[in-house]
Amino acid sequence: xxxxxxxxxxxxxxxxxxxxxxxxxxxxxxxxxxxxxxxxxxxxxxxxxxxxxxxxxxxxxxxxxxxxxxxxxxxxxxxxxxxxxxxxxxxxxxxxxxxxxxxxxxxxxxxxxxxxxxxxxxxxxxxxxxxxxxxxxxxxxxxxxxxxxxxxxxxxxxxxxxxxxxxxxxxxxxxxxxxxxxxxxxxxxxxxxxxxxxxxxxxxxxxxxxxxxxxxxxxxxxxxxxxxxxxxxxxxxxxxxxxxxxxxxxxxxxxxxxxxxxxxxxxxxxxxxxxxxxxxxxxxxxxxxxxxxxxxxxxxxxxxxxxxxxxxxx
Amino acid sequence: xxxxxxxxxxxxxxxxxxxxxxxxxxxxxxxxxxxxxxxxxxxxxxxxxxxxxxxxxxxxxxxxxxxxxxxxxxxxxxxxxxxxxxxxxxxxxxxxxxxxxxxxxxxxxxxxxxxxxxxxxxxxxxxxxxxxxxxxxxxxxxxxxxxxxxxxxxxxxxxxxxxxxxxxxxxxxxxxxxxxxxxxxxxxxxxxxxxxxxxxxxxxxxxxxxxxxxxxxxxxxxxxxxxxxxxxxxxxxxxxxxxxxxxxxxxxxxxxxxxxxxxxxxxxxxxxxxxxxxxxxxxxxxx
Amino acid sequence: xxxxxxxxxxxxxxxxxxxxxxxxxxxxxxxxxxxxxxxxxxxxxxxxxxxxxxxxxxxxxxxxxxxxxxxxxxxxxxxxxxxxxxxxxxxxxxxxxxxxxxxxxxxxxxxxxxxxxxxxxxxxxxxxxxxxxxxxxxxxxxxxxxxxxxxxxxxxxxxxxxxxxxxxxxxxxxxxxxxxxxxxxxxxxxxxxxxxxxxxxxxxxxxxxxxxxxxxxxxxxxxxxxxxxxxxxxx
Numbered sequence: 001x002x003x004x005x006x007x008x009x010x011x012x013x014x015x016x017x018x019x020x021x022x023x024x025x026x027x028x029x030x031x032x033x034x035x036x037x038x039x040x041x042x043x044x045x046x047x048x049x050x051x052x053x054x055x056x057x058x059x060x061x062x063x064x065x066x067x068x069x070x071x072x073x074x075x076x077x078x079x080x081x082x083x084x085x086x087x088x089x090x091x092x093x094x095x096x097x098x099x100x101x102x103x104x105x106x107x108x109x110x111x112x113x114x115x116x117x118x119x120x121x122x123x124x125x126x127x128x129x130x131x132x133x134x135x136x137x138x139x140x141x142x143x144x145x146x147x148x149x150x151x152x153x154x155x156x157x158x159x160x161x162x163x164x165x166x167x168x169x170x171x172x173x174x175x176x177x178x179x180x181x182x183x184x185x186x187x188x189x190x191x192x193x194x195x196x197x198x199x200x201x202x203x204x205x206x207x208x209x210x211x212x213x214x215x216x217x218x219x220x221x222x223x224x225x226x227x228x229x230x231x232x233x234x235x236x237x238x239x240x241x242x243x244x245x246x247x248x249x250x251x252x253x254x255x256x257x258x259x260x261x262x263x264x265x266x267x268x269x270x271x272x273x274x275x276x277x278x279x280x281x282x283x284x285x286x287x288x289x290x291x292x293x294x295x296x297x298x299x300x301x302x303x304x305x306x307x308x309x310x311x312x313x314x
Numbered sequence: 315x316x317x318x319x320x321x322x323x324x325x326x327x328x329x330x331x332x333x334x335x336x337x338x339x340x341x342x343x344x345x346x347x348x349x350x351x352x353x354x355x356x357x358x359x360x361x362x363x364x365x366x367x368x369x370x371x372x373x374x375x376x377x378x379x380x381x382x383x384x385x386x387x388x389x390x391x392x393x394x395x396x397x398x399x400x401x402x403x404x405x406x407x408x409x410x411x412x413x414x415x416x417x418x419x420x421x422x423x424x425x426x427x428x429x430x431x432x433x434x435x436x437x438x439x440x441x442x443x444x445x446x447x448x449x450x451x452x453x454x455x456x457x458x459x460x461x462x463x464x465x466x467x468x469x470x471x472x473x474x475x476x477x478x479x480x481x482x483x484x485x486x487x488x489x490x491x492x493x494x495x496x497x498x499x500x501x502x503x504x505x506x507x508x509x510x511x512x513x514x515x516x517x518x519x520x521x522x523x524x525x526x527x528x529x530x531x532x533x534x535x536x537x538x539x540x541x542x543x544x545x546x547x548x549x550x551x552x553x554x555x556x557x558x559x560x561x562x563x564x565x566x567x568x569x570x571x572x573x574x575x576x577x578x579x580x581x582x583x584x585x586x587x588x589x590x591x592x593x594x595x596x597x598x599x600x601x
Numbered sequence: 602x603x604x605x606x607x608x609x610x611x612x613x614x615x616x617x618x619x620x621x622x623x624x625x626x627x628x629x630x631x632x633x634x635x636x637x638x639x640x641x642x643x644x645x646x647x648x649x650x651x652x653x654x655x656x657x658x659x660x661x662x663x664x665x666x667x668x669x670x671x672x673x674x675x676x677x678x679x680x681x682x683x684x685x686x687x688x689x690x691x692x693x694x695x696x697x698x699x700x701x702x703x704x705x706x707x708x709x710x711x712x713x714x715x716x717x718x719x720x721x722x723x724x725x726x727x728x729x730x731x732x733x734x735x736x737x738x739x740x741x742x743x744x745x746x747x748x749x750x751x752x753x754x755x756x757x758x759x760x761x762x763x764x765x766x767x768x769x770x771x772x773x774x775x776x777x778x779x780x781x782x783x784x785x786x787x788x789x790x791x792x793x794x795x796x797x798x799x800x801x802x803x804x805x806x807x808x809x810x811x812x813x814x815x816x817x818x819x820x821x822x823x824x825x826x827x828x829x830x831x832x833x834x835x836x
Contacts, residue, residue, distance in 0.1 A: 093589070094586075094589065100349070100350040100407075101544070103350060104537070104544070104585070107537055108537050108585070111582065112582060115579060119576070230533070237415070238416070279427050279431070285422075286419075292412075293413060296398075296402060297398065297402070300409065
């Protein structure tokens with residue numbers, strides 16, 4: 001009986017994280033899958049989203065800015081606005097440059113965010129982290145807190161999915177695809193390429209911020225150590241590529257698949273001899289890294305390849 | 315005050331030498347293969363740990379360990395290319411970018427698996443600095459500057475005097491024309507990885523001598539290395555040397571006004587300014 | 602027997618075929634010109650010889666050997682050099698290094714060839730340590746042709762060598778081409794936009810239209826053809 005409950009709880013835990021990663025992967029899909037814009041700072045957007053809501057919603061504390069005790073909804077919205085602005089700032093600097101430079105710039109932002117979280121104690125409480133982040137639906141259905149929160153996360157995932165799927169099928173998405181395939185032609189067709197790309201990047205960043213905010217309210221404690229930024233970035237990339245860049249269902253499927261595999265690698269490393277335990281984490285990352293290369297080499301289009309909607313008149 | 319500035323300048327040159335060696339590889343790979351190699355920092359880490367095994371593990375003299383580590387890292391780079399990058403070369407460069415980002419994590423995890431996750435040093439104990447006109451200079455720092463100078467000179471001679479070096483410059487200039495004159499481009503690619511790998515190892519070893527060994531040391535340096543390559547004009551190995559020095563010195567001087575923990579941010583800021591003001595870098599690299 | 606023969610070549614750059622049945626020959630020591638309207642596949646026909654396009658049907662013969670499936674560097678080693686129309690120098694390399702690259706596939710000492718190229722183009726000797734990117738258009742064309750000669754090829758492929766050059770350079774280039782043809786007995790296949798002038802000095806010419814042979818004759822013969830004159834030579 002206990003084992004059953006334990007397994008169920010683990011399942012809920014797993015599903016919640018998958019939902020959160022799914023939202024972030026959808027965000028990356030708007031940036032990379034739709035538009036071909038590189039982002040290697042996903043972890044930073046995630047962390048910024050988490051910190052903004054943490055500062056906004058936690059109780060006042062002498063050890064860092066705020067908290068302001070705002071309602072969770074306000075915190076989450078602020079998180080999305082904040083990450084959206086961060087995305088906008090990066091765009092304003094790099095938008096006209098080659099893709100590689102955008103990628104490098106996002107690494108730079110990630111690094112600066114990491115340093116900022118660690119060193120700006122007045123803002124983030126530094127390495128001690130922020131505790132006591134409220135969980136919004138606590139006590140709503142007594143005894144089923146985890147399950148209710150899972151419901152919240154899945155609802156958010158569904159909303160994000162529907163919203164960006166709609167964008168994909170709208171003229172806006174068509175222009176983005178045109179830009180991705182042939183920027184010059186899109187420009188020649190009179191589209192303001194720069195503006196479309198900025199919009200896509202900002203929307204993607206906001207989804208990442210939302211994921212981070214939901215994560216903060218899920219775990220209720222965050223610290224710089226909790227964000228292995230470049231690993232989160234890497235995992236989300238593997239999710240999108242495995243699922244199928246450009247395909248939103250693929251993005252969600254990729255998040256499920258890779259998170260399950262990632263959790264599964266723990267089963268393998270769990271059987272290792274005692275003195276290997278400290279290195280288990282590295283072994284797991286190694287396995288996912290190899291998986292990425294295998295996917296790139298053998299099935300680059302992912303499990304669910306992109307299927308752009310056909311124009312009606314065809 | 316003046317002494318202090320000169321002292322910072324020396325630290326800047328030490329750091330700049332390390333960055334330059336890394337940036338040369340990034341720039342060469344970009345010039346020849348047209349993609350930003352994000353695993354370069356971790357290649358540096360790998361080189362440093364190879365040297366650790368040869369020097370501490372096998373108790374070889376440092377110069378020998380250095381050469382062996384450079385060779386081993388160069389070979390690793392060639393193997394990675396043959397196994398993965400070469401097969402992706404016909405796809406778009408961004409696929410290579412993703413692949414190299416994954417490769418960075420693979421290399422880092424391998425280093426953690428083989429050598430463990432903690433800090434290590436080549437030589438325990440503290441080195442006493444020379445005192446010259448009130449300046450403190452450690453013997454290790456002299457080694458790094460001289461070593462980088464020797465390597466850069468060697469690279470210069472290779473690029474200017476040898477057949478394959480000239481072919482490498484030709485291919486960076488115009489890859490289609492290089493094929494047309496009959497240059498075996500795959501062979502040039504192998505040489506590119508050998509040199510980029512060896513230089514990365516040297517950068518990693520010097521970094522470890524200057525600070526310490528840690529599985530994440532190279533990744534942390536990736537941004538300043540790219541900043542150096544971009545400031546110097548990406549695709550231009552000579553620009554990378556200048557870019558390395560500019561970034562290194564700027565990072566050290568920034569500690570006068572900023573907390574030292576933001577050194578990386580200074581590199582990033584400089585890079586962004588150069589990208590806005592002069593996207594081809596100070597020495598006219600590729601856009 | 603002809604040195605080079607293209608036999609019913611079909612192919613292009615992976616998509617739709619650009620060439621749909623091109624056949625031509627170049628005999629040893631001959632200058633052959635390909636002319637035709639824009640989009641006729643003139644440059645593509647030349648690239649077919651050099652393994653730079655996907656050949657779907659047909660065969661390229663050179664000195665009795667089938668080149669159709671060979672790699673570019675293998676074709677270079679057989680003694681064919683190709684001078685593309687644009688981007689035909691290495692801009693950051695010096696003039697001399699550019700010329701050295703022409704001899705890349707040779708394993709012997711190429712200094713006699715270098716001396717001969719300098720003899721042919723004294724101007725290049727003056728500028729030998731200057732970066733090729735800093736030269737004028739005409740000088741770059743000399744570098745490109747000189748580089749091709751470094752290999753002492755049996756066949757030289759020139760893709761619109763006079764495109765974008767000032768008139769005085771155009772004549773100079775034509776003279777140079779004839780000079781190396783006479784002096785070295787080198788066969789030359791060239792594509793020219795400047796049809797009248799080119800046919801005037803070529804031994805034979807081909808007119809391509811829409812990726813196919815349309816006319817072939819001696820240079821003067823094609824010039825005398827009313828239909829061609831009306832179509833391409835501007836009356």
